[in-house]
Amino acid sequence: xxxxxxxxxxxxxxxxxxxxxxxxxxxxxxxxxxxxxxxxxxxxxxxxxxxxxxxxxxxxxxxxxxxxxxxxxxxxxxxxxxxxxxxxxxxxxxxxxxxxxxxxxxxxxxxxxxxxxxxxxxxxxxxxxxxxxxxxxxxxxxxxxxxxxxxxxxxxxxxxxxxxxxxxxxxxxxxxxxxxxxxxxxxxxxxxxxxxxxxxxxxxxxxxxxxxxxxxxxxxxxxxxxxxxxxxxxxxxxxxxxxxxxxxxxxxxxxxxxxxxxxxxxxxxxxxxxxxxxxxxxxxxxxxxxxxxxxxxxxxxxxxxxxxxxxxxxxxxxxxxxxxxxxxxxxxxxxxxxxxxxxxxxxxxxxxxxxxxxxxxxxxxxxxxxxxxxxxxxxxxxxxxxxx
Amino acid sequence: xxxxxxxxxxxxxxxxxxxxxxxxxxxxxxxxxxxxxxxxxxxxxxxxxxxxxxxxxxxxxxxxxxxxxxxxxxxxxxxxxxxxxxxxxxxxxxxxxxxxxxxxxxxxxxxxxxxxxxxxxxxxxxxxxxxxxxxxxxxxxxxxxxxxxxxxxxxxxxxxxxxxxxxxxxxxxxxxxxxxxxxxxxxxxxxxxxxxxxxxxxxxxxxxxxxxxxxxxxxxxxxxxxxxxxxxxxxxxxxxxxxxxxxxxxxxxxxxxxxxxxxxxxxxxxxxxxxxxxxxxxxxxxxxxxxxxxxxxxxxxxxxxxxxxxxxxxxxxxxxxxxxxxxxxxxxxxxxxxxxxxxxxxxxxxxxxxxxxxxxxxxxxxxxxx
Ligand SMILES: Cc1cc2nc3c(=O)[nH]c(=O)nc-3n(C[C@H](O)[C@H](O)[C@H](O)COP(=O)(O)OP(=O)(O)OC[C@H]3O[C@@H](n4cnc5c(N)ncnc54)[C@H](O)[C@@H]3O)c2cc1C
Numbered sequence: 185x186x187x188x189x190x191x192x193x194x195x196x197x198x199x200x201x202x203x204x205x206x207x208x209x210x211x212x213x214x215x216x217x218x219x220x221x222x223x224x225x226x227x228x229x230x231x232x233x234x235x236x237x238x239x240x241x242x243x244x245x246x247x248x249x250x251x252x253x254x255x256x257x258x259x260x261x262x263x264x265x266x267x268x269x270x271x272x273x274x275x276x277x278x279x280x281x282x283x284x285x286x287x288x289x290x291x292x293x294x295x296x297x298x299x300x301x302x303x304x305x306x307x308x309x310x311x312x313x314x315x316x317x318x319x320x321x322x323x324x325x326x327x328x329x330x331x332x333x334x335x336x337x338x339x340x341x342x343x344x345x346x347x348x349x350x351x352x353x354x355x356x357x358x359x360x361x362x363x364x365x366x367x368x369x370x371x372x373x374x375x376x377x378x379x380x381x382x383x384x385x386x387x388x389x390x391x392x393x394x395x396x397x398x399x400x401x402x403x404x405x406x407x408x409x410x411x412x413x414x415x416x417x418x419x420x421x422x423x424x425x426x427x428x429x430x431x432x433x434x435x436x437x438x439x440x441x442x443x444x445x446x447x448x449x450x451x452x453x454x455x456x457x458x459x460x461x462x463x464x465x466x467x468x469x470x471x472x473x474x475x476x477x478x479x480x481x482x483x484x485x486x487x488x489x490x491x492x493x494x495x496x497x498x499x500x501x502x503x504x505x506x507x508x509x510x511x512x513x514x515x516x517x518x519x520x521x522x523x524x525x526x527x528x529x530x531x532x533x534x535x536x537x538x539x540x541x542x543x544x545x546x547x548x549x550x551x552x553x554x555x556x557x558x559x560x561x562x563x564x565x566x567x568x569x570x571x572x
Numbered sequence: 573x574x575x576x577x578x579x580x581x582x583x584x585x586x587x588x589x590x591x592x593x594x595x596x597x598x599x600x601x602x603x604x605x606x607x608x609x610x611x612x613x614x615x616x617x618x619x620x621x622x623x624x625x626x627x628x629x630x631x632x633x634x635x636x637x638x639x640x641x642x643x644x645x646x647x648x649x650x651x652x653x654x655x656x657x658x659x660x661x662x663x664x665x666x667x668x669x670x671x672x673x674x675x676x677x678x679x680x681x682x683x684x685x686x687x688x689x690x691x692x693x694x695x696x697x698x699x700x701x702x703x704x705x706x707x708x709x710x711x712x713x714x715x716x717x718x719x720x721x722x723x724x725x726x727x728x729x730x731x732x733x734x735x736x737x738x739x740x741x742x743x744x745x746x747x748x749x750x751x752x753x754x755x756x757x758x759x760x761x762x763x764x765x766x767x768x769x770x771x772x773x774x775x776x777x778x779x780x781x782x783x784x785x786x787x788x789x790x791x792x793x794x795x796x797x798x799x800x801x802x803x804x805x806x807x808x809x810x811x812x813x814x815x816x817x818x819x820x821x822x823x824x825x826x827x828x829x830x831x832x833x834x835x836x837x838x839x840x841x842x843x844x845x846x847x848x849x850x851x852x853x854x855x856x857x858x859x860x861x862x863x864x865x866x867x868x869x870x871x872x873x874x875x876x877x878x879x880x881x882x883x884x885x886x887x888x889x890x891x892x893x894x895x896x897x898x899x900x901x902x903x904x905x906x907x908x909x910x911x912x913x914x915x916x917x918x919x920x921x922x923x924x925x926x927x928x929x930x931x932x933x934x935x936x937x938x939x940x941x942x
Contacts, residue, residue, distance in 0.1 A: 478858035
């Protein structure tokens with residue numbers, strides 16, 4: 185065991201820090217044109233698509249450099265490296281791995297340059313956790329697929345220009361072979377026959393939507409991978425999720441702001457920190473976050489050594505899901521009634537923030553695969569228990 | 573950056589595994605734990621020959637000169653097999669002398685421990701709820717030629733089997749460790765059974781015991797707390813192995829046992845609980861490995877990292893022990909079935925060197941003073 189970084193890694197960390205010192209003002213001093221400038225600069229540094237091969241315009245960074253970059257950025261609460269979130273997270277890696285040369289030149293630069301938003305269409309009204317049962321269908325007609333059906337909970341659909349989606353091209357109605365017959369398509373959302381209806385979530389945001397497809401014609405050129413290969417394409421791009429290092433740094437930052445909050449709060453007429461239950465809950469959060477950090481490093485070590493991971497990332501996902509709910513509920517508990525206020529009437533900066541966050545957990549807890557599904561994954565793939 | 577074990581450490585793990593499977597399978601553990609001494613001196617001598625008893629002792633005192641991370645590799649496997657022996661107590665005693673004793677003291681005591689001629693243990697605590705230096709009450713007045721000690725140490729691991737006791741006491745200002753031999757006049761021990769027969773503890777009674785200056789070691793609270801942290805780390809390492817064994821046994825049982833026409837492992841009440849156990853063991857495993865690394869490589873981080881590991885493990889493993897039995901149904905409740913032995917270990921491990929409440933509170937105190 186050693187937790188040292190190599191000279192080259194230290195040099196890279198220094199480079200990142202220097203860049204952030206020079207180009208990232210504190211949050212409250214970021215002006216109106218800050219974001220545009222930031223995006224240009226990080227693009228010029230080739231940090232956008234940092235792990236992507238240089239041939240497609242990425243940074244060609246290795247796994248440790250990625251960790252360092254994420255860690256340093258999270259420490260400074262840096263904004264994301266691009267605004268095309270879905271493109272950078274899932275769609276781009278899918279195209280790089282399965283796309284044709286034509287698709288790569290057509291889509292990758294725009295993703296890297298934050299030209300427009302992508303969204304990902306997996307879920308349907310009757311298809312959630314059991315994704316392979318999807319029914320939205322596409323029939324080949326000459327050199328076009330014709331899509332009929334619907335997708336739902338599609339994040340960013342109200343603002344996106346393109347969708348990377350899964351459709352059924354074969355094995356209709358068969359549950360035994362449901363994983364086959366799925367195809368991935370890249371679809372222009374301005375195509376005729378598409379209707380997008382935003383859905384308001386409980387926190388008041390209108391970020392996801394239901395999309396209806398009525399005889400939408402998509403050129404065969406826009407198929408990602410072979411026909412029927414959609415399941416493999418999806419698994420591969422989901423597996424792109426690397427370490428949870430940046431995430432952990434953000435969780436530590438959240439823990440710090442909770443501690444600040446507690447310092448200034450009263451509980452039963454006494455400083456909240458004097459309440460042993462409060463102290464214990466904070467310490468339990470710390471143990472879980474530290475466990476996430478160290479689990480991440482242990483799995484990272486295995487990746488560096490070239491040992492394939494099974495589904496170990498589900499371990500941290502489950503911690504993250506718990507923490508997401510528990511930490512914001514904790515803040516509300518400590519704040520008592522004032523924690524429920526959405527506005528800033530009570531003149532404490534934090535107030536309002538915690539109320540909003542306490543309604544935001546489904547993003548993480550449901551959006552990334554529910555805890556029950558994560559437990560199934562661990563039980564079945566790691567422990568080898570029978571499927572249910 | 574490498575948060576994994578070296579090839580040598582993996583080889584050591586293999587060696588330990590093979591040795592324990594051959595010499596001390598659970599069937600043998602059951603025999604040993606019912607003997608008076610509670611451990612097998614023949615196996616102990618074999619372990620000595622393998623070098624494990626002096627693992628963390630410098631080579632010049634007959635040791636192997638390895639570190640705490642190597643030690644926990646052995647402990648994890650011992651925990652898996654519920655191996656009954658004074659290994660933890662002995663290793664902590666040896667490690668303490670190796671770190672703190674004078675050359676003369678090492679020559680007189682450490683060689684004996686490293687080679688297995690004598691068994692060592694630590695006798696620090698007087699009030700079991702507070703495993704820290706600040707709550708040591710045994711006191712003695714230092715004279716020109718040593719000290720005379722009167723009092724009782726509680727919860728001394730392997731008290732009845734140890735030859736050498738490292739005893740903490742305070743005089744007016746300072747904290748000391750006294751190296752006391754079982755043969756000295758006025759020394760007696762009183763072993764007591766706990767629910768886990770593979771773990772022996774007892775009390776050490778000191779009735780006008782004179783300790784010569786050459787067997788005194790002036791130290792400080794920080795060193796005592798470091799020793800207690802190392803103890804917590806050692807115990808937690810065994811908890812990993814034992815908890816892993818529970819998951820292994822229960823998973824196998826869940827695949828085989830049929831109810832309502834299906835293996836019970838198909839039901840989420842069973843499989844999800846097993847997945848949660850896995851998450852917890854993975855997590856306190858990571859916390860513990862890091863704490864073990866801190867012992868030698870980053871001592872200032874040890875208090876926090878040891879407390880995080882022991883706190884998490886204490887709560888998690890105790891629930892794992894209980895649920896391991898519960899998920900087996902009635903067979904888990906029988907003497908004959910091994911699961912009960914692991915349940916008892918989980919109960920034993922929970923309060924030893926600080927339970928979850930103690931360590932979580934300590935973590936929050938560390939935060940305040942940060
Ligand atoms: C904020 C947010 C953003 C999202 N963004 C997108 C997106 O961009 N694109 C997209 O395609 N989808 C998106 N989703 C959808 C998300 O992927 C699904 O919500 C998720 O997969 C769960 O599916 P479901 O909602 O249909 O719930 P269901 O699958 O119907 O599950 C309902 C409940 O049943 C449980 N359950 C289901 N199956 C099992 C089982 N086998 N064993 C035990 N329990 C089970 C679940 O755990 C859950 O508690 C988003 C969701 C959220 C909340």
